Amino acid sequence: MAFEGLAQRLQGTLQKIKGKGKISEADVKEMMREVRFALIEADVNLKVVKEFVKTVSERAVGQDVMKSLTPGQQVVKIVKDELTNLMGGEQNPIQFARKSPTVIMMVGLQGAGKTTTTGKLATVLRKRHNKKPLLVAADIYRPAAIQQLETIGKQLTLPVFSLGTDVSPVEIVRQALEEAGKEHHDVVIIDTAGRLHVDEKLMQELKDIQTLSKPDEVFLVVDAMTGQDAVNVAKSFDELLGITGVVLTKLDGDTRGGAALSIRSVTQKPIKFVGMGEKMDALEPFHPERMASRILG
């Protein structure tokens, strides 16, 4: 399960001082060294680690902690607070358009889980928000991407708008928006093409789709298993496109979880959802505080 490694490291470290009646600055220093190791081991971005440790240290050597009857627990609380802050503090809900339809553009590299997440997100929107989504197959390059989305649509009994692979993605999106108007869909989710790497042609196409559809949300789908790469991908997409949120997939896998901790502070964009499996109901809203609790055990 994700985060187990990091959780164990941090727990071991924090357990040691939890029961201590008194702690010194040296104790805090030693503990912070361990926290730093634990975060680096979890593949958290180095700059993020440094800032995190600095903030926690500053708060931990503060008077209140030293004077407290349970200084260890105080430090644990500070670490938890700061982990929560690092991941954005509050849960970040979907931004709906004032005037329907809400347009959500899904972007990301190939294999990140974009098409799967499109289906999962539609499930969330229908179930929890009472929406009537239209899924748009705008990935005309990856063999079988359209078919994959159509299969998902059938499975969920949700309509999929597709014009095959011979029409340009921008034109597909244009017609899909028309269709959404006619059929009274209040959410349109566009499954765009991915590539193996960020490249200019892909970005231009995404920009064209963005200009035409004026999305309320641009969700970058990234694979948590790719660690620091996920953070770099998020940075590139954000710089070139201006994403509004991140969906971190495959958090059910054997990831060390560093991406969850770094993405927010590197991009300033919130993680909105996490993918916890391949099934259509395996998408959860991302709650920074809950995640921090999970990391600390």
Ligand code: GDP
């Ligand atoms: P795309 O190329 O970005 O559209 O990626 P796909 O949606 O085709 O997903 C690639 C693979 O990742 C598929 O086998 C999915 O089932 C799998 N996948 C997507 N999200 C998750 C997740 O949250 N957990 C796990 N375990 N697998 C996922």
